[in-house]
Amino acid sequence: MDGVLYLTGRDIAALGVPPGRLRAALARAFRLHAEGRTHVEPKLTVAIAPGHFFQSLCAASPDPAFAATKWVGVAAENAARGLAGVNGLVILSDLATGVPAAILDGNVLTVVRTAAMSALAAEYLARQDSESIGFVGCGAQAHGHLAALREILPGVRRVVCYSRGSASAEGLREAAGAEGLDAKIARTPDEALACDVVVTSVPAGAAPAAFLDGGSLCPGTFVSAVDLGRSWRVETLRAFGVVATDDRVQAKDPSTRARLAFGGPFDCDLASLVSGAAAGRSDPAERIMFLFPGFALADLAVAAEIFAAAAAAGRGTLLPR
Numbered sequence: 001m002d003g004v005l006y007l008t009g010r011d012i013a014a015l016g017v018p019p020g021r022l023r024a025a026l027a028r029a030f031r032l033h034a035e036g037r038t039h040v041e042p043k044l045t046v047a048i049a050p051g052h053f054f055q056s057l058c059a060a061s062p063d064p065a066f067a068a069t070k071w072v073g074v075a076a077e078n079a080a081r082g083l084a085g086v087n088g089l090v091i092l093s094d095l096a097t098g099v100p101a102a103i104l105d106g107n108v109l110t111v112v113r114t115a116a117m118s119a120l121a122a123e124y125l126a127r128q129d130s131e132s133i134g135f136v137g138c139g140a141q142a143h144g145h146l147a148a149l150r151e152i153l154p155g156v157r158r159v160v161c162y163s164r165g166s167a168s169a170e171g172l173r174e175a176a177g178a179e180g181l182d183a184k185i186a187r188t189p190d191e192a193l194a195c196d197v198v199v200t201s202v203p204a205g206a207a208p209a210a211f212l213d214g215g216s217l218c219p220g221t222f223v224s225a226v227d228l229g230r231s232w233r234v235e236t237l238r239a240f241g242v243v244a245t246d247d248r249v250q251a252k253d254p255s256t257r258a259r260l261a262f263g264g265p266f267d268c269d270l271a272s273l274v275s276g277a278a279a280g281r282s283d284p285a286e287r288i289m290f291l292f293p294g295f296a297l298a299d300l301a302v303a304a305e306i307f308a309a310a311a312a313a314g315r316g317t318l319l320p321r
Helices: 009-015 019-034 106-125 140-152 166-178 189-193 234-239 248-252 254-259 270-275 296-313
Strands: 004-007 044-049 052-062 065-075 086-094 100-105 132-136 158-162 182-185 197-200 222-225 242-245 288-291 317-319
Touching: 004 296, 009 100, 009 106, 009 296, 019 052, 019 106, 019 140, 019 270, 019 296, 052 296, 065 106, 065 296, 086 106, 086 296, 100 106, 100 296, 106 140, 106 222, 106 242, 106 270, 106 288, 106 296, 132 140, 132 189, 140 166, 140 197, 158 166, 158 189, 166 182, 242 248, 248 254
Parallel strands: 004 100, 132 158, 132 197, 158 182, 197 222, 222 288, 242 288
Antiparallel strands: 004 317, 044 052, 052 065, 065 086, 086 100
8 A cells, every 4th residue: 555544533433343353353462462472662641731641652563563653632621622532543554664554543443442442351251141231421432332342242131321411321322222222321320330241431520530339339240440440439449359451561550550540459451361361250249340541552453453444445545655
């Protein structure tokens, strides 16, 4: 391909790459990571003010043979401006030559990447007989997670939607209902916490900052804390028998640890799960949380898969260099 392929968020959404394909790409990437065959650098953060910072995430992998960087700007006050709080781009380069291959919208990519990571974790840590999913926060991440989790939990029949904004809760309820699910809007967060699987994606700066109680969960619940755990009262996290993350080495980094509600140590991560070094769920009654900040290797794996799909479909805009 002569030039750099640019994929907008609309392009990525239109491709409709199945969640299972993205989950498989992540599993392959984390197996290579477990074997020590990938290269991932610590996140570089430029802090401007509380809730306002920039980050660079870099990784390289031999299969698919790409290197990638994700540039993200976070501004908590963007909600008042009518803008997304997190904005980013991903640049994908050929591993051997270093030639840039693609530039992808980071916002839509992050939604599908994050949902695929939760689904990969749930494959090992959720009860496979789960019948219900509760959402605390009903924005883009909730919609992405609904699609990704249903693919690996085919027994899900019920969805409970809790959000501070009635419009977002109603939107998720309608989307779940259109898929033939029994969906309802919850009046209290505890209604969502009563489900077999819980996804929390409360935006930064939302008040109250921490209002969920791990002790309110039913035995056997799997939680994906997409919001870094900010919505969970820290003293109640002891209710979880297992706390997993995307990468344990990254979680030890001081800047990462400062952003997570749980300071560690983590019981397992995605590389140990997919490689078999960690056993996954062993007790059907155990409460398990997947608490993760995002990982550059996951961005690379999903970006490469979307790039391959776009090239095959002739989607995107070819930019000259």
